[in-house]
Amino acid sequence: xxxxxxxxxxxxxxxxxxxxxxxxxxxxxxxxxxxxxxxxxxxxxxxxxxxxxxxxxxxxxxxxxxxxxxxxxxxxxxxxxxxxxxxxxxxxxxxxxxxxxxxxxxxxxxxxxxxxxxxxxxxxxxxxxxxxxxxxxxxxxxxxxxxxxxxxxxxxxxxxxxxxxxxxxxxxxxxxxxxxxxxxxxxxxxxxxxxxxxxxxxxxxxxxxxxxxxxxxxxxxxxxxxxxxxxxxxxxxxxxxxxxxxxxxxxxxxxxxxxxxxxxxxxxxxxxxxxxxxxxxxxxxxxxxxxxxxxxxxxxxxxxxxxxxxxxxxxxxxxxxxxxxxxxxxxxxxxxxxxxxxxxxxxxxxxxxxxxxxxxxxxxxxxxxxxxxxxxxxxxxxxxxxxxxxxx
Numbered sequence: 001x002x003x004x005x006x007x008x009x010x011x012x013x014x015x016x017x018x019x020x021x022x023x024x025x026x027x028x029x030x031x032x033x034x035x036x037x038x039x040x041x042x043x044x045x046x047x048x049x050x051x052x053x054x055x056x057x058x059x060x061x062x063x064x065x066x067x068x069x070x071x072x073x074x075x076x077x078x079x080x081x082x083x084x085x086x087x088x089x090x091x092x093x094x095x096x097x098x099x100x101x102x103x104x105x106x107x108x109x110x111x112x113x114x115x116x117x118x119x120x121x122x123x124x125x126x127x128x129x130x131x132x133x134x135x136x137x138x139x140x141x142x143x144x145x146x147x148x149x150x151x152x153x154x155x156x157x158x159x160x161x162x163x164x165x166x167x168x169x170x171x172x173x174x175x176x177x178x179x180x181x182x183x184x185x186x187x188x189x190x191x192x193x194x195x196x197x198x199x200x201x202x203x204x205x206x207x208x209x210x211x212x213x214x215x216x217x218x219x220x221x222x223x224x225x226x227x228x229x230x231x232x233x234x235x236x237x238x239x240x241x242x243x244x245x246x247x248x249x250x251x252x253x254x255x256x257x258x259x260x261x262x263x264x265x266x267x268x269x270x271x272x273x274x275x276x277x278x279x280x281x282x283x284x285x286x287x288x289x290x291x292x293x294x295x296x297x298x299x300x301x302x303x304x305x306x307x308x309x310x311x312x313x314x315x316x317x318x319x320x321x322x323x324x325x326x327x328x329x330x331x332x333x334x335x336x337x338x339x340x341x342x343x344x345x346x347x348x349x350x351x352x353x354x355x356x357x358x359x360x361x362x363x364x365x366x367x368x369x370x371x372x373x374x375x376x377x378x379x380x381x382x383x384x385x386x387x388x389x390x391x392x
Contacts, residue, residue, distance in 0.1 A: 014253050017041070024254025027119035027155075027331070032250055043250045050115045050244050052164055052305035055268055064109050072107075072259065076100040078324075080227030081259040082156065094154045094256055095227030096324045097317040110259060115244040116310035118251050119155055119331040126153040126314035126329045133327060133338055155331060157252065157310035158233075159224040159260040161267040162241065166216045166302035169279045173296065175209040175289035178202055209287050215279065221311075222270045224260035228313070232326060238335040239311055247310070257310060264306065272301060 014023040016034035023041060026033035032041040070083040075093035077100050082093075093101050130153060180200045187197050219241040223233035245251075262270075276299055283297050312331025317324060327338040 014250055022253070023250075025118065025251050026254075028122045030118070030120065032253065043248055045246075050246060050307065052307050053114070055163075055264075055304045055306055064112055070106055070257075073101050075227075076102065078227060079261065080225060081261060082227070083257045083259060093227075093317070094156050094315060095258075095317055095326070097319060098324075107259065111264065111308050113159070113247040113310045114307040116157060116247050116251055117239060117241075117244060117312055117332045119255065119312040121312075121314065121329060121331050121334050123153055123155065123314070125334070126155075126331075129329055129334065129336060130316050130327050133336060153314040153316045153327075153329065155255050155312065155314050156227070157255060157257040158228060158313045159258055160309050160311055161222045161224050161260075161262070161264065161271065162307040162309050163220040163222070163268065163271040163275075163304065164216075164218045164306075165220070165271075165275060165304035166214070167275055167279060168212065168214050168300045168302060169283055169297055170210070170212040171283040171286070171295060171297045172208070172210040173284075173287050173292050174206045174294050175287050176204040176206050176291040176293065178204055178290040204291065206293075207289075209289070209292070211283070211286050213279075213282060213286060215282065217275050217278065220271050220274050222262070222267045222274070224262040224267055224308075225258040226261045227258050227315075228328070229326070232328060232337055235337045236311075236313075236328070236330055236335060238330055238333040240332060241309075243332070244307075244309060252310075260308070264308075268304070268306065272299075275299070275301070 014032060015021070016023050016037060016039050018034060018039040019037040021034050021036040023032040023034050023039075025031075025043075026040070029040050032043060033039070072081060072083050074081045075096065075098055077098035078093060078096040080093060080095045082095075083106065092099055179202070181203050182198055183201050184196050185199055186194050188194055221239070221241075223230065260267075276297070279299055280295065280297050284292065284295055287295070314329040314331055316327040318327075319325070325338075327336075329336055
């Protein structure tokens with residue numbers, strides 16, 4: 001079976017009113033644009049705003065599918081599932097560059113995105129940032145810089161679960177207060193004799209502590225796709241979620257969109273874990289005292305809701321000596337996250353240089369000490385008795 005394309009419109013049917021060609025979302029124009037005649041068309045705003053769905057009603061109230069005909073391709077290497085336009089062809093995975101991609105059935109029953117952040121960073125800007133980033137890597141292989149001219153960024157909408165939740169936390173711990181106390185200790189002096197000395201020792205007085213707090217978390221993000229390694233996905237911190245717009249298929253025209261593989265409830269379990277970590281830090285700050293130990297936190301989640309959102313990411317997946325490395329640009333804010341191989345040769349040269357520098361400093365110091373000893377005046381000879389010998 002032939003797989004769908006890596007490029008080309010994801011959504012079909014958005015015809016240009018000027019020439020009849022296909023319109024696609026243009027990040028620079030912040031509107032739909034025709035590549036043939038240049039006609040631009042704004043995406044009409046829908047009413048109702050951004051909707052958050054209660055967790056318990058998620059599967060019942062959520063809409064299904066992307067709302068536009070698509071074909072789906074799956075990567076056998078990284079597991080990413082990407083939707084592209086009907087009738088298109090692709091040969092490489094957008095996330096890892098693997099050629100092991102196969103067409104697969106589209107899940108028409110998947111939860112439809114509630115909202116998204118449209119691409120605002122253009123491909124040209126993303127490519128420039130990729131090239132600049134590669135050139136700033138000092139301890140990386142030299143041939144990495146050549147990739148900037150041949151490796152292009154690909155734009156993909158990455159699926160996330162966004163969670164809002166109140167949380168009531170009760171906690172217990174031990175609060176410690178430091179104080180100083182004098183004590184007698186035996187020490188051996190320079191003459192080898194044992195003597196008693198008084199020293200001040202810090203000690204801690206412990207007391208039980210407990211409390212509670214009420215907090216609210218908004219837009220806790222959990223990446224729902226497989227394409228981005230979690231270690232990279234969590235580094236994106238600059239998405240401006242207040243600028244979400246209601247989902248419309250027009251925003252996907254000309255772009256790829258990854259399908260989520262992490263379902264809602266497993267995603268919510270991860271979201272609860274993120275919130276629990278935040279509450280542990282907040283409760284820890286409430287304990288007071290000079291130190292603390294044994295913190296236990298119990299959380300009750302309240303009025304929890306979710307949004308399925310698509311967030312824009314530019315990706316350059318390149319391989320170096322058989323290993324995949326990725327460079328990412330936040331498609332909304334331009335934030336950069338990347339990974340690159342280390343150059344063992346350059347690191348070894350640096351170590352050799354540092355050792356040589358240290359050896360040179362030691363040699364200079366020893367030479368100066370030797371010179372000072374050679375120029376020092378000889379020690380005075382002990383005085384002899386000058387008394388005269390008297391005969392008897």
